[in-house]
Amino acid sequence: MGDARRRTERGAAVVDFVLVLVVVVPLFLGIFQLALVLHVRNTLTAAASEGARYAATVDRPVEAGADRTRQQIAGALAARYARGVTAREAAVRGAPGVEVEVTAEVPPLGIWGPGIRLDVTGHAVEETAP
Numbered sequence: 119m120g121d122a123r124r125r126t127e128r129g130a131a132v133v134d135f136v137l138v139l140v141v142v143v144p145l146f147l148g149i150f151q152l153a154l155v156l157h158v159r160n161t162l163t164a165a166a167s168e169g170a171r172y173a174a175t176v177d178r179p180v181e182a183g184a185d186r187t188r189q190q191i192a193g194a195l196a197a198r199y200a201r202g203v204t205a206r207e208a209a210v211r212g213a214p215g216v217e218v219e220v221t222a223e224v225p226p227l228g229i230w231g232p233g234i235r236l237d238v239t240g241h242a243v244e245e246t247a248p
Contacts, residue, residue, distance in 0.1 A: 151227045158195060159236050162220045165190035166203075166240030169218040173205055174242035180205045183218050187240070191220070198222075207244075214244040 165187045173183025184205035191200040202221035209215065218240045223233040 147227050151231075154227065155224050155234050155236070158199065158222065158224050159238060161194050162191065162199065162222060162236060163238045163240065165194065166218045166220045166238050167242070168240070169203075169205065170216045170240035170242035173216040173218065174244050176245045176247050180207055180216055183216055187218050187220060208241070210241045210243050216242050216244060 168190055169183040169185075169187030171183075172178065172186040173180050184203045187203050187205070188197075188200040191197075191203070199222040200220075203218065205216060205218045207214065208217035210217070220238050220240075221235070223235050225233050
């Protein structure tokens with residue numbers, strides 16, 4: 119009886135493994151994609167804020183903030199994320215200031231799916247000369 123039962127269950131482990139793999143792999147890819155998007159978003163936000171603070175210092179042009187943001191992004195992630203960096207003068211809560219905006223697309227991890235577009239902004243109030 120034991121031999122007959124083993125013969126009928128032969129190959130069942132492979133089928134079980136494939137069935138579990140079909141569920142687990144997309145789950146892990148989704149978790150990794152979420153982690154990648156959050157990491158890129160946080161890095162872009164920090165770089166945009168740093169660029170805005172840099173451009174808001176006395177006697178610095180606004181474009182210096184965009185350049186600083188591009189350097190920060192290229193150093194932390196990759197230069198392709200720094201293509202959509204713009205800086206402009208803007209009012210920050212009624213005070214004159216600088217706004218740096220970054221637009222980037224995070225590619226999908228798996229074989230399918232669209233990239234995720236991120237738009238982040240950094241603001242800083244303009245310094246005044248003493």
